[in-house]
Amino acid sequence: MRRTTRKTGQPNSTSVNSSAVDLFRSASSKASTKELERINSLFYSYANASSGLIDPEGIETLCSDMEVDHTDVRILMLAWKMKAEKQGYFNLEEWRRGLKSLKADTVSKLKKALPDLEKEVRRPSNFVDFYSYAFRYCLTEEKQKSIDIESICELLNLVLGSQFHAQVNSFVEYLKIQSDYKVINMDQWMGFFRFCNEINFPDLSNYDSELAWPLILDNFSLKARLVGLHIA
Numbered sequence: 001m002r003r004t005t006r007k008t009g010q011p012n013s014t015s016v017n018s019s020a021v022d023l024f025r026s027a028s029s030k031a032s033t034k035e036l037e038r039i040n041s042l043f044y045s046y047a048n049a050s051s052g053l054i055d056p057e058g059i060e061t062l063c064s065d066m067e068v069d070h071t072d073v074r075i076l077m078l079a080w081k082m083k084a085e086k087q088g089y090f091n092l093e094e095w096r097r098g099l100k101s102l103k104a105d106t107v108s109k110l111k112k113a114l115p116d117l118e119k120e121v122r123r124p125s126n127f128v129d130f131y132s133y134a135f136r137y138c139l140t141e142e143k144q145k146s147i148d149i150e151s152i153c154e155l156l157n158l159v160l161g162s163q164f165h166a167q168v169n170s171f172v173e174y175l176k177i178q179s180d181y182k183v184i185n186m187d188q189w190m191g192f193f194r195f196c197n198e199i200n201f202p203d204l205s206n207y208d209s210e211l212a213w214p215l216i217l218d219n220f221s222l223k224a225r226l227v228g229l230h231i232a
Contacts, residue, residue, distance in 0.1 A: 036100070038105035039095070039099045040092070042099070043090075046059075053090065054091075056088040066111040068111070068114070073118075073159065074117065076134060077114075077121045078098060079137060080121065080129075081117060082094040082095060128193070130159075131160075131193050134158075134159045135189045136186075138151060145186070146185045147184055147189075149181065156168050156172055156192070166202065167196045170220075171220060178219070178223075180216075181216055187214055188216050188217075191214040192217065204221050204224060204225060
């Protein structure tokens, strides 16, 4: 019977592969740790020392460093990416979530990530969520369920103005002259987005008030048909 012998000094292929994987994991883990450290350090450079949060002043400073106006819609998109819960504030967990996802651990990288972030948000599969988030983000008081007309007009221009310019202009004009509504709720907010996507504008030829539209949109459509609203 032939005896099998193994040559000594020859590395086992399994152990070689295993060592390579371990080295890769170790290097990847170290890189990830360093990235997180930089993200944390960046957070604390903008955070308020007493609250431990990036507050409105910190956000304005961040915007200045990125050379982006603090009213730019991409700042709202950044808040959406972080899943920030409180308007004008970022906590460390939200900051980490957003910047890790954007692969940004410096101000320069964060600025360069904004165009791709905007493309991501503009995808139809994401935009509905972003549009809904924009409303919730502006609910600044506990148990608040609606937003005043003036703020809604600003938010509509910010979020939808570039996409549905004529519809937004006409609806904002209507909101400013009507006296039946002092606030807008989520159902009305989402209804207007559906209106923009489904209704022929400006003739409103396929608008049917018998369908399940919020009453404010019935009133808006009737007003637009009867007297006309400026289409800009």
